[in-house]
Amino acid sequence: MQCQECGKKPATLHFTKIVNGEKTEFHICEACAREKGELIPGTPGGFSIHSLLSGLLDFEPAAQSGLGPKPQTIRCEECGLTYSQFSKIGRFGCSSCYRHFSGRLDPLFKRVHGNTVHVGKIPLRSGQQIQSRREIEQLKLELQEKISHEEFESAAQIRDRIRELERRLADA
Amino acid sequence: MERRRFAQDALSEWMKTNGPDSEIVISSRIRIARNLSRHPFPMLATNQQSREVMEQLTGVARDERLESFGRFDIFILSELNELEKKVLVEKHLISPGLANESRGGALLLNDKESVSIMINEEDHLRIQCLYPGFQIKEAWTVASRIDDTFEGAVDFAFDEKLGYLTSCPTNVGTGIRASVMMHLPALVLTQQINRILSAITQVGLAVRGLYGEGSEAVGNLFQISNQITLGQSEEEIIDNLYGVARQIIEHEKAARERLMAESRVRVEDRVNRSFGILSHASIMDSKEAAQRLSDVRLGIDLGIIQDVPPCVMNELMVMTQPGFLQQVFDEVLNPEQRDIRRAELIRGQLLKSESGGV
Numbered sequence: 001m002q003c004q005e006c007g008k009k010p011a012t013l014h015f016t017k018i019v020n021g022e023k024t025e026f027h028i029c030e031a032c033a034r035e036k037g038e039l040i041p042g043t044p045g046g047f048s049i050h051s052l053l054s055g056l057l058d059f060e061p062a063a064q065s066g067l068g069p070k071p072q073t074i075r076c077e078e079c080g081l082t083y084s085q086f087s088k089i090g091r092f093g094c095s096s097c098y099r100h101f102s103g104r105l106d107p108l109f110k111r112v113h114g115n116t117v118h119v120g121k122i123p124l125r126s127g128q129q130i131q132s133r134r135e136i137e138q139l140k141l142e143l144q145e146k147i148s149h150e151e152f153e154s155a156a157q158i159r160d161r162i163r164e165l166e167r168r169l170a171d172a
Numbered sequence: 173m174e175r176r177r178f179a180q181d182a183l184s185e186w187m188k189t190n191g192p193d194s195e196i197v198i199s200s201r202i203r204i205a206r207n208l209s210r211h212p213f214p215m216l217a218t219n220q221q222s223r224e225v226m227e228q229l230t231g232v233a234r235d236e237r238l239e240s241f242g243r244f245d246i247f248i249l250s251e252l253n254e255l256e257k258k259v260l261v262e263k264h265l266i267s268p269g270l271a272n273e274s275r276g277g278a279l280l281l282n283d284k285e286s287v288s289i290m291i292n293e294e295d296h297l298r299i300q301c302l303y304p305g306f307q308i309k310e311a312w313t314v315a316s317r318i319d320d321t322f323e324g325a326v327d328f329a330f331d332e333k334l335g336y337l338t339s340c341p342t343n344v345g346t347g348i349r350a351s352v353m354m355h356l357p358a359l360v361l362t363q364q365i366n367r368i369l370s371a372i373t374q375v376g377l378a379v380r381g382l383y384g385e386g387s388e389a390v391g392n393l394f395q396i397s398n399q400i401t402l403g404q405s406e407e408e409i410i411d412n413l414y415g416v417a418r419q420i421i422e423h424e425k426a427a428r429e430r431l432m433a434e435s436r437v438r439v440e441d442r443v444n445r446s447f448g449i450l451s452h453a454s455i456m457d458s459k460e461a462a463q464r465l466s467d468v469r470l471g472i473d474l475g476i477i478q479d480v481p482p483c484v485m486n487e488l489m490v491m492t493q494p495g496f497l498q499q500v501f502d503e504v505l506n507p508e509q510r511d512i513r514r515a516e517l518i519r520g521q522l523l524k525s526e527s528g529g530v
């Protein structure tokens with residue numbers, strides 16, 4: 001079997017990548033393996049996670065072809081990358097690409113992550129406002145809970161906390 | 173030229189201590205990807221922009237903001253020679269991408285080599301924390317605090333809906349890759365490995381094993397990592413990985429017990445045979461070395477071999493890589509010479525540890 005990266009040398013490394021139960025096999029030569037991407041700590045040689053992902057990213061939502069602008073003409077105004085370049089190389093050019101390609105990205109995120117909305121960490125300093133908004137939403141849920149259990153004293157405390165956060169947001 | 177510290181020692185300081193479950197989990201690693209909000213990602217940055225990014229981010233180390241995480245050295249990639257870069261890659265302190273392709277690439281490395289921070293790799297900033305054994309939560313705690321330290325000084329590209337914006341869409345959201353490197357010889361020997369690995373991948377995790385000819389992974393090492401970075405919190409991602417890895421540890425332990433109960437002599441033969449060959453062979457290629465070192469490592473964990481400390485095995489895994497070999501012997505080696513030097517080095521290390529002088 002020939003190496004699937006260079007097509008020249010015989011493939012001596014064979015490995016399987018399984019994501020969400022979907023199995024993909026890779027056959028590459030040692031030279032190509034060594035040249036590529038992330039390494040596994042403690043193993044000789046190495047191989048790339050990126051070449052494995054290109055299959056996932058080479059992705060044109062079928063339902064959208066024929067609708068809206070052609071991918072070649074969608075372009076990030078900040079860095080100049082086109083959507084079709086993006087889908088070929090699988091990399092964004094800058095953080096604004098996310099905004100300029102936004103109409104097309106959710107199906108991709110859905111397919112890669114099964115989700116489209118971040119729920120994790122928020123930057124400590126620059127994300128204070130987002131943090132406050134999230135906290136207010138959480139507190140409002142708690143408030144409803146307390147009211148429905150007729151725990152009015154703690155409900156009042158939560159309401160005060162919400163007001164304080166809302167005031168701080170307005171001042172910012 | 174004077175050798176840099178990272179090039180002298182095969183084993184990073186952090187690998188010399190034994191972590192929890194270290195007879196099965198070699199290491200735990202957290203990597204987080206971050207980008208500055210006002211610069212194009214490294215792929216499209218001009219040389220000037222890459223330099224600015226490097227200045228800003230190395231500045232955080234220069235200002236000594238990182239000092240609670242150790243003493244950091246700043247390495248500019250273009251100032252390192254080929255062999256030094258190769259050694260850093262073999263020790264997993266930088267990626268081959270940073271070594272070979274980066275513009276304005278830099279590395280911030282702490283004295284224990286447990287924190288390595290890559291600048292201008294695929295993303296502007298990649299923070300990597302390594303812990304021995306099974307300590308993935310500890311690694312996240314430290315990585316997150318380092319993240320906060322950088323964020324105190326620079327503006328990260330962050331979107332309220334999508335989270336941290338990264339060059340590759342597979343990292344967007346948390347930008348986190350949590351992984352554990354596991355040594356699973358008994359699951360391979362008892363042919364349970366494929367069943368177990370395919371079962372655990374049903375839950376958003378990826379398994380990477382490096383396969384040689386046949387079905388056995390080279391060195392029986394498997395890396396298990398999260399695949400999803402968007403729509404799960406860091407804690408969920410880490411808890412998920414932790415829970416699955418914990419189950420694999422139990423399966424590997426059970427398989428080791430079964431092996432010893434049912435085929436003790438065969439296991440002893442395999443271990444001792446590999447030990448004998450490593451102690452006496454004159455030519456050793458890297459694949460055979462990895463497999464035999466795995467056997468010996470299993471023998472140590474099962475108490476069959478008692479005079480060799482487990483960290484010697486970790487050390488040999490790194491020392492027997494081409495770049496490090498050339499560093500040790502201080503000469504350029506062709507593959508054939510490498511196999512001879514590799515055999516020599518392994519013999520020396522095993523002899524040294526047997527006579528008690530590690």
Ligand SMILES: [Zn+2]
Pocket residue numbers: 003004005006007008009028029030031032033
């Ligand atoms: Zn190849």
Ligand SMILES: [Zn+2]
Pocket residue numbers: 076077078079080081092093094095096097098
């Ligand atoms: Zn862009």
